[in-house]
Amino acid sequence: MTMDLPDLPDLLAARRTLAGVVARTPVLRxxxxxxxxxxxxxxxxxxxxxxxxxxxxxAYNKIRSLSAAELAPGLITVSAGNAALGAAWAARAVGARxxxxxxxxxxxxxxxxxxxxxxRIEKDGVINATQAFERLARLREEHGYTLVxxxxxxFVIAGAGTAAWELLEEVPDLEALAxxxxxxxxxxxxxxxxxxxxxxxxxYGVQPEGADGLVRSLAAGVPTAPERVHSVADxxxxxxxxxxxxxxxxxxxxxxxxxxxxxxxxxxxxxIRHLRVIVEPAGAAGLAGALADERFRDRRVGVxxxxxxxxxxxxxxxxxxx
Amino acid sequence: MTMDLPDLPDLLAARRTLAGVVARTPVLRxxxxxxxxxxxxxxxxxxxxxxxxxxxxxAYNKIRSLSAAELAPGLITVSAGNAALGAAWAARAVGARxxxxxxxxxxxxxxxxxxxxxxRIEKDGVINATQAFERLARLREEHGYTLVxxxxxxFVIAGAGTAAWELLEEVPDLEALAxxxxxxxxxxxxxxxxxxxxxxxxxYGVQPEGADGLVRSLAAGVPTAPERVHSVADxxxxxxxxxxxxxxxxxxxxxxxxxxxxxxxxxxxxxIRHLRVIVEPAGAAGLAGALADERFRDRRVGVxxxxxxxxxxxxxxxxxxx
Numbered sequence: 001m002t003m004d005l006p007d008l009p010d011l012l013a014a015r016r017t018l019a020g021v022v023a024r025t026p027v028l029r030x031x032x033x034x035x036x037x038x039x040x041x042x043x044x045x046x047x048x049x050x051x052x053x054x055x056x057x058x059a060y061n062k063i064r065s066l067s068a069a070e071l072a073p074g075l076i077t078v079s080a081g082n083a084a085l086g087a088a089w090a091a092r093a094v095g096a097r098x099x100x101x102x103x104x105x106x107x108x109x110x111x112x113x114x115x116x117x118x119x120r121i122e123k124d125g126v127i128n129a130t131q132a133f134e135r136l137a138r139l140r141e142e143h144g145y146t147l148v149x150x151x152x153x154x155f156v157i158a159g160a161g162t163a164a165w166e167l168l169e170e171v172p173d174l175e176a177l178a179x180x181x182x183x184x185x186x187x188x189x190x191x192x193x194x195x196x197x198x199x200x201x202x203x204y205g206v207q208p209e210g211a212d213g214l215v216r217s218l219a220a221g222v223p224t225a226p227e228r229v230h231s232v233a234d235x236x237x238x239x240x241x242x243x244x245x246x247x248x249x250x251x252x253x254x255x256x257x258x259x260x261x262x263x264x265x266x267x268x269x270x271x272i273r274h275l276r277v278i279v280e281p282a283g284a285a286g287l288a289g290a291l292a293d294e295r296f297r298d299r300r301v302g303v304x305x306x307x308x309x310x311x312x313x314x315x316x317x318x319x320x321x322x
Numbered sequence: 323m324t325m326d327l328p329d330l331p332d333l334l335a336a337r338r339t340l341a342g343v344v345a346r347t348p349v350l351r352x353x354x355x356x357x358x359x360x361x362x363x364x365x366x367x368x369x370x371x372x373x374x375x376x377x378x379x380x381a382y383n384k385i386r387s388l389s390a391a392e393l394a395p396g397l398i399t400v401s402a403g404n405a406a407l408g409a410a411w412a413a414r415a416v417g418a419r420x421x422x423x424x425x426x427x428x429x430x431x432x433x434x435x436x437x438x439x440x441x442r443i444e445k446d447g448v449i450n451a452t453q454a455f456e457r458l459a460r461l462r463e464e465h466g467y468t469l470v471x472x473x474x475x476x477f478v479i480a481g482a483g484t485a486a487w488e489l490l491e492e493v494p495d496l497e498a499l500a501x502x503x504x505x506x507x508x509x510x511x512x513x514x515x516x517x518x519x520x521x522x523x524x525x526y527g528v529q530p531e532g533a534d535g536l537v538r539s540l541a542a543g544v545p546t547a548p549e550r551v552h553s554v555a556d557x558x559x560x561x562x563x564x565x566x567x568x569x570x571x572x573x574x575x576x577x578x579x580x581x582x583x584x585x586x587x588x589x590x591x592x593x594i595r596h597l598r599v600i601v602e603p604a605g606a607a608g609l610a611g612a613l614a615d616e617r618f619r620d621r622r623v624g625v626x627x628x629x630x631x632x633x634x635x636x637x638x639x640x641x642x643x644x
Contacts, residue, residue, distance in 0.1 A: 026348045026370055047598050048348055048367075272637075276369050276600040276630040308598040312641045315594075319634045 003247055006154035011165060011192045014061045014158040021093070022057055025049050025163070027170050030274040037290050040300045042174065044167040047279050047308025053235070054163045054306050055086030055150070058185055061159030062148050063090045071096045076145035078136045080234050081110030082307050083150030088117035099145060101136045103127060107234055109311050129229070129239045151183030152242025161189025167302050168197035175299040178257070180285035180306045181205035181214055183238035184245025190304070191252040202254035206289030208233050209258045213240035218250065232261040235282030235307055257289040264288045269318040271305065280310035325569055328476035333487060333514045336383045336480040343415070344379055347371050347485070349492050352596040359612050362622045364496065366489040369601050369630025375557070376485045376628050377408030377472070380507055383481030384470050385412045393418045398467035400458045402556050403432030404629050405472030410439035421467060423458045425449060429556055431633050451551070451561045473505030474564025483511025489624050490519035497621040500579070502607035502628045503527035503536055505560035506567025512626070513574040524576035528611030530555050531580045535562035540572060554583040557604025557629055579611040586610045591640040593627065602632035
């Protein structure tokens with residue numbers, strides 16, 4: 001099978017495309033969290049990115065790669081929220097129309113923010129990922145929309161990789177990375193970035209126990225979804241990794257750590273308390289993984305805080321519990 | 323009266339001293355907050371600075387300026403919290419001993435964090451600023467400690483000015499700045515920074531109504547404390563501006579805006595919701611001022627988010643109310 005796998009030059013091209021367009025997010029530190037983890041942690045705060053997550057990097061890189069003929073019929077994507085927000089921002093930036101297929105039960109703040117960016121939302125009757133992808137296929141057939149895939153695309157992966165690239169520019173001697181993953185865009189992108197800047201660093205994906213499509217895929221040798229996906233981390237509920245993502249991960253990732261939802265919520269509270277930034281549950285999964293797994297102990301670890309789009313009720317709840 | 327007023331070269335020297343030591347904090351944006359304010363707002367997120375506030379900039383710049391003979395007897399400062407944290411971090415960085423006079427009723431998180439950085443806290447019987455400065459004077463006399471003033475010092479002002487300097491480097495065409503103020507370190511520093519990078523920008527101080535020492539000082543023509551200081555913004559309760567700070571502010575500031583505590587708490591909730599960072603009440607005062615005063619309308623406004631050191635209970639409370 002030949003695949004158009006993205007590589008280092010694609011990431012470098014994405015960096016040029018994104019320069020001056022997206023934010024260079026800060027790298028945060030906390031002695032208290034280091035002590036908790038028994039490791040030295042460097043947090044890349046992509047929750048402070050435009051649209052509140054890293055997703056805008058890949059979406060903008062993809063949409064800017066499209067020809068006038070591809071932009072003309074309008075664009076379409078599918079997402080529980082962050083990819084939709086990133087694509088909506090990027091589509092508005094280039095003046096393209098965008099349709100987003102989202103689940104009816106998406107986080108209300110995410111639905112409202114996507115609509116506010118001018119995208120048209122298709123959600124009636126869409127409950128799960130299978131229905132979402134079916135709706136997407138039908139709409140593409142009817143209207144000829146150009147697909148902006150939320151993760152399974154070389155431009156999207158290369159764009160996502162610029163987040164880990166910036167982290168490695170600032171902290172070149174990282175020994176391991178902990179990357180929240182479901183579709184695999186951020187993780188595959190981080191693998192490209194380490195290839196360029198830290199070839200010896202081990203890159204680990206982190207998944208919720210209830211959304212462990214990558215673990216199953218690695219066991220099966222092909223992208224494989226669990227029967228049921230359920231996690232508090234709505235941003236990590238793509239049922240299985242993309243084809244390109246899986247191939248890069250299969251070849252280069254050091255492993256995948258799974259964490260229960262309770263550990264994700266604990267990590268969320270720790271991040272808000274000690275790093276002073278809001279994260280959504282998906283954004284806290286990397287820390288949950290770094291705290292849970294012995295392979296991060298005594299090492300210099302990059303932790304990707306992937307996004308911050310969550311309701312304030314959730315923030316209050318974790319601060320009460322934590 | 324001749325005074326050793328800091329000027330642009332002092333700020334540039336502070337930048338060199340602080341380069342690679344303190345964090346370059348991000349500038350955050352929100353379309354929603356712009357709409358609320360009827361202005362274009364650029365937030366300098368100093369709550370993500372080391373020790374959770376801008377204060378470490380001035381403290382480190384000051385402590386690094388001291389001779390071995392000045393460091394030898396140990397250092398002393400006085401603070402409700404953020405200046406203490408900054409000085410404690412800086413003293414630890416250079417291996418100096420530090421005594422901090424803090425009020426008994428300081429925010430518990432601030433007391434704990436100062437102690438964790440290795441500073442000795444003197445707080446028994448210290449309730450208000452007068453008592454704190456008396457205690458400081460007595461301890462200096464007894465032990466010969468070298469003073470690290472929390473704001474009334476050329477090195478501290480120049481160090482604080484590097485925050486506004488970085489903001490103006492990123493957003494050179496700001497027309498106004500909104501700066502939380504009590505002792506006047508951040509405000510006086512911002513006046514130095516605009517002199518260098520944006521001479522036409524108008525710089526406004528923002529004070530809580532219950533801690534309006536600067537307003538009274540400007541009316542009286544000399545630093546003058548109100549009879550009573552009381553505000554939810556514990557970081558803005560220095561009773562009156564420093565002598566150097568007042569002189570710079572009197573000469574160069576465009577004005578002072580006062581805001582009620584309720585507006586500060588509303589602004590705090592808006593920042594957490596829309597910028598996805600934690601701020602303490604003092605850190606939210608700049609936005610409260612920008613929202614309240616017509617002079618910011620339709621302009622490009624820099625807002626200093628000065629710090630983030632507050633308890634999670636306060637965060638929960640403002641999210642419930644907001």
